[in-house]
Amino acid sequence: MxxxxxxxxxxxxxxxxxxxxxxxxxxxxxxxxxxxxxxxxxxxxxxxxxxxxxxxxxxxxxxxxxxxxxxxxxxxxxxxxxxxxxxxxxxxxxxxxxxxxxxxxxxxxxxxxxxxxxxxxxxxxxxxRRLHEQADNRAQLEATLLGVSPGLQTLRRQVLDLAAMPVNVLIRGETGSGKELVARCLHDFGPRAAKPFVALNCAAIPEQLFEAELFGHESGAFTGAQGKRVGRLEYAQGGTLFLDEIESMPLAQQAKLLRVLQDRQLQRLGSNQSIEVDVRIIAATKPDLLDEARAGRFREDLAYRLNVAELRLPALRERREDIPLLYNHFLRGAAERLGRPATEPSGALLGRLLSHDWPGNVRELANAAEREVLGLSPSTEEAAGQSLAAQQEAFEAQCLRAALSRHKGDIKAVLAELQLPRRTLNEKMQRHGLQREMFL
CATH class of the missing domain: 3.40.50.2300 (Response regulator)
Structure with missing residues (x-):
């Protein structure tokens, strides 16, 4: 129409x-x-x-x-x-x-x-109506994918654009960086939102059970197959199937998934009947799938089928200015869930958080917030080797990034908020590798 x-x-x-x-x-x-x-x-x-x-x-x-x-x-x-x-x-x-x-x-x-x-x-x-809906979606997405860093702002724009497009998406990111949350946003802010969102961690399914889990089976298809079972692909009909750690999918099942993507049909294990399927695939991976294909661990043709559009999630160490906002969010959530009071983090704690490299990314930060609510002190490893000067430098850099992000690179507004001379701000931005253009 x-x-x-x-x-x-x-x-x-x-x-x-x-x-x-x-x-x-x-x-x-x-x-x-x-x-x-x-x-x-x-x-x-x-x-x-x-x-x-x-x-x-x-x-x-x-x-x-x-x-x-x-x-x-x-x-x-x-x-x-x-x-x-x-x-x-x-x-x-x-x-x-x-x-x-x-x-x-x-x-x-x-x-x-x-x-x-x-x-x-x-x-x-x-x-x-479209403009109002876009504004509502932006506000909801900002409350879901938290952060003021340029990387997060770019990611939110990409998610809103891709959510409306009928294409498969590949999400690249480190462990704990929020790949499933981004996949959920792609589903929730798109035209399939009213249909099922089905998640499957490919690394968590034993190889001998993978085919039945993904495609379903008929009664008696194999020993122990009691009754008919609808697989994850079929269960996601009309909606989205999220395949986490897609690089762990067995090669034999990769070939069958490729056939489903090409033909938009599947067959349950033990059946010759084809079933029409209309499913959007969102896959997530830590390694580069083409590198995996060159190593013989992944089908190159499937990699191209899945990677029609790609989203890269920044690691938490690449967006340190988001750490205070995320940490406070996790603190409040943990306090409400555990029935404990939520206290504002001290300057010393913020300095320690900002200087840590967070190999476990957002998941590790959420865990740290929960430990804080429970009254457990940060681990020795987390605080080790961080001098007072290093913590002060990290905190200063975070304050500068946050102010520049809030004011979208408006130097006059940043000078007024932080009450700094222009020369001092220039020196600090240069020392921390910050450029005005990053925040426009």
């Missing part, structure tokens, strides 16, 4: 046959119905066009159709076609929300002008 769509509802075949070719030649995409009930049953959500409806029809009248359409979408333009003597009825329809009415017989140009005005209005309404 496009923004030149017109749906004509009229019980008279002669009227439909006269209007349809003329509208088609005028550049409209026309759908025809003889009954209002059929129009309602077939009309897609957020229909991007205009409804033309006769008033007097068997079954549902044009006014009843208008009322039902208003319930579905108050901004959908409905133009009423009236016969002689029905003008007062059409005026009532305008009061009920109809866009306009035309009295039969009408001049072709009058209908064209009315349709074009209605379509322009429809386009503005849908564009306005």
């Amino acid at each position: 496009t923004l030149n769509s017109v749906t004509l509802v009229d019980d008279e075949a002669a009227i439909r046959q006269a209007i349809e070719p003329w509208l088609s030649l005028s550049g409209f995409e026309v759908s025809l119905y003889s009954r209002g009930e059929d129009c309602l049953a077939q009309l897609p959500e957020h229909y991007p066009g205009v409804i033309l409806s006769d008033v007097r029809m068997p079954g549902m009248s044009g006014l009843e159709l208008l009322d039902r359409l208003q319930t579905l979408d108050r901004d959908l333009p409905v133009i009423i076609l009236t016969g002689h003597g029905d003008v007062p009825m059409a005026v009532d329809a305008m009061r009920q929300g109809a866009y306009d009415f035309l009295e039969k017989p009408f001049a072709p140009q009058a209908l064209l002008d009315t349709l074009r005005r209605a379509l322009e209005k429809r386009q503005l309404v849908l564009e306005n």
